[in-house]
Amino acid sequence: MRKKIVAGNWKMNNNKRETAELIQALKPLNFSTDLRVMVAPAFTHLVQAEELTQGSRIEVLAQNMNAAESGAFTGEISAAMLSSIGIQKVILGHSERRAYYNETDASLKGKVTTALSHDMEIVFCFGEELDQRKSGSHFEVVKTQLETALFDLSPEQWSKIILAYEPVWAIGTGETASPEQAQEMHAYIRSLIASKYDQTLADSISILYGGSIKPANASAIFSQSDVDGGLIGGAALKAEDFSAIIQSA
Ligand code: PGA
Numbered sequence: 028m029r030k031k032i033v034a035g036n037w038k039m040n041n042n043k044r045e046t047a048e049l050i051q052a053l054k055p056l057n058f059s060t061d062l063r064v065m066v067a068p069a070f071t072h073l074v075q076a077e078e079l080t081q082g083s084r085i086e087v088l089a090q091n092m093n094a095a096e097s098g099a100f101t102g103e104i105s106a107a108m109l110s111s112i113g114i115q116k117v118i119l120g121h122s123e124r125r126a127y128y129n130e131t132d133a134s135l136k137g138k139v140t141t142a143l144s145h146d147m148e149i150v151f152c153f154g155e156e157l158d159q160r161k162s163g164s165h166f167e168v169v170k171t172q173l174e175t176a177l178f179d180l181s182p183e184q185w186s187k188i189i190l191a192y193e194p195v196w197a198i199g200t201g202e203t204a205s206p207e208q209a210q211e212m213h214a215y216i217r218s219l220i221a222s223k224y225d226q227t228l229a230d231s232i233s234i235l236y237g238g239s240i241k242p243a244n245a246s247a248i249f250s251q252s253d254v255d256g257g258l259i260g261g262a263a264l265k266a267e268d269f270s271a272i273i274q275s276a
Contacts, residue, residue, distance in 0.1 A: 028230070028231070029230065029231050029232060029233045029255055030061055030062065030063050030233060030255070031059075031061055031062045031063070031233070031249070031255050031256040031276045032062070032063045032064075032065065032189060032233050032235055032255060032256040032257075032276075033062065033063075033064050033065070033256045033257055033259065033272060033273045033276045034064075034065035034066070034067065034088065034118075034150060034191075034235065034256070034257070034258050034259065034263075035065070035066045035067065035259050035260075035263025035264075035269055036067045036090065036118060036121070036237075036258055036259065036260050036263065037049075037066065037067055037068050037069065037090075037263060037264060038069075038090070038123070038260060039069060040069075040264055041068065041069070041072070041264070043071070043072055043075060046068050046069070046072040046075065046076060047072075047075060047079060048266075049066075049264070049266055049269075050066065050076055050079045050080060050085070051079065052266035052270075053066070053085060053266055053269065053270065053273075054079075054080070054083045054085065056270055056273060056274075058084070058273055058274070058276075062256070062273070062276050063084075063086060063256075064084065064085050064086065064273055065085070065086040065087070065088050065116065065150075066080075066085060066086075066087060066088070066263070067087070067088045067089065067090045067118055068087070069090070070089065070090070070104055073087060073089060073109070073112060073114055074112050077112060077113045077114065086116060087114060087116070088114065088116035088117055088118060088148075088150065089104070089109050089114050089116070089117045089118065090117075090118050090121070091104070091117065091118065091119070091121070091124060092104055092105060092106050092109055092117050092119075092138065092141070092142065093105055093106075093138070093141075094134070094137035094138040094140070094141045095141070096141070106141050106142055106144075106145040106147060107145065109145075109147070110145050110146075110147070115145075115146065115147050115148060116147060116148040116149070116150070117142055117147055117148075117149060117150070118149075118150045118152060118191075118258075119135055119138050119139060119142065119149050119150070119151050119152070120132075120135045120138075120151050120152045120153055120172075120176065121152045121193075122152060122154060122193055122195045122198055123198075126195075132153075132171070132172050132175035132176040133175060133176075135151075135176045136175065136176045136177075136179070139151065139176060139177065139180070142187075143180075143184050143187055146187070147187065148187045148188075148189065149187060149188055149189065150189045150190075150191050150235070150258065151176065151177065151188055151189070151190055151191065152191045152193050152237065152258065153169060153172040153173065153176070153190075153191075153192065153193070154169065154172075154192050154193040154194040154195055154237075154238075155168040155169060155194055155195065155196075156168075156195045156196065157195065157196035160194065160196060165194070165212070166212075166215055169192070169212065169215070169216065170219060173190075173216065173219060173220075174223075178223050182224055182225075182228050185220075185224070185228055185231075185232060186231070188232065189232075189233045189235065190216060190232060190233070190234045190235065191234075191235040191236075191237050191258040192209070192212055192213060192216060192234060192235070192236055192237070193236070193237035193238050193258060194208075194212075194238050196238075197237075197238025197239050198237065198238045198239070198260065199239070199260060199261060200238075200239060201239050202238075202239060203238055203239040203240065203241075203244050203248070204236065204238060204248075206247045206248050206250070206251050206254075207251075209236045209248050209251055209254055210251035210252065210253055210254060213234045213236065213251065213253035213254050214252075214253045216234055216253075217229045217230070217232070217234065217253055220232060233255040233256065234253060234254065234255050235254075235255060235256045235257050235258050236248055236254050236256075236257050236258075237257055237258035237259065237260070239261075240257045240259050240262060240272060241262050241268065241272070242262070242268050242271035242272055242275065245257065245271070245272045245275035245276070246275035249275055249276050256276050257272065257276070259272055
């Protein structure tokens with residue numbers, strides 16, 4: 028059965044010392060064996076994070092990677108580089124990558140293929156923008172995102188996929204989808220997987236919600252039957268808030 032997951036996406040925040048302090052503050056936390064806790068520091072701090080989390084159940088993931096195996100891609104990081112420092116998980120398709128670095132579902136498909144060929148687990152982000160929600164096309168948008176990037180995968184490959192539904196209008200805006208809106212979309216996503224594959228596979232996939240989750244709203248969202256945890260941005264930067272969110276899962 029699928030596990031609950033709370034993942035902190037630290038984005039381009041925290042220097043080396045701040046990253047270490049945050050990890051040290053999170054390490055003593057006790058959380059259920061049914062829950063996985065992950066943190067995504069900047070590339071420069073991954074080695075340190077991997078070392079500091081040894082002996083704890085906190086898992087470290089990268090925020091991005093390049094689709095190519097190696098080569099002339101100045102400033103980029105490959106799956107093999109991540110693997111070589113013990114990082115076997117990566118966030119792909121975050122809306123900031125889509126908005127500022129032109130990532131598309133088609134290009135993300137390449138990244139997914141490469142990550143899977145390195146046996147990496149993927150937190151795949153997707154979600155509609157505000158005008159798409161307002162015009163009522165949000166279900167169609169999400170369907171296309173998933174179909175383009177992920178629906179060529181084999182059932183076996185899906186064991187490496189964690190979905191993160193992140194409505195763009197809720198990211199860093201303080202505006203959260205209501206628990207009902209999150210549940211409605213998550214149930215829809217699960218039904219899409221069930222009709223493309225089967226119900227057993229659909230029921231095995233963790234679908235996280237992301238977008239302005241805070242200690243005050245986490246438990247209402249996490250208690251929805253198709254919401255399996257969250258991808259947390261701003262609130263994951265404060266140990267106290269992130270700990271409270273973890274305890275709500
Ligand atoms: P937020 O970010 O929690 O600050 O809205 C979520 C995310 O970008 O994953």
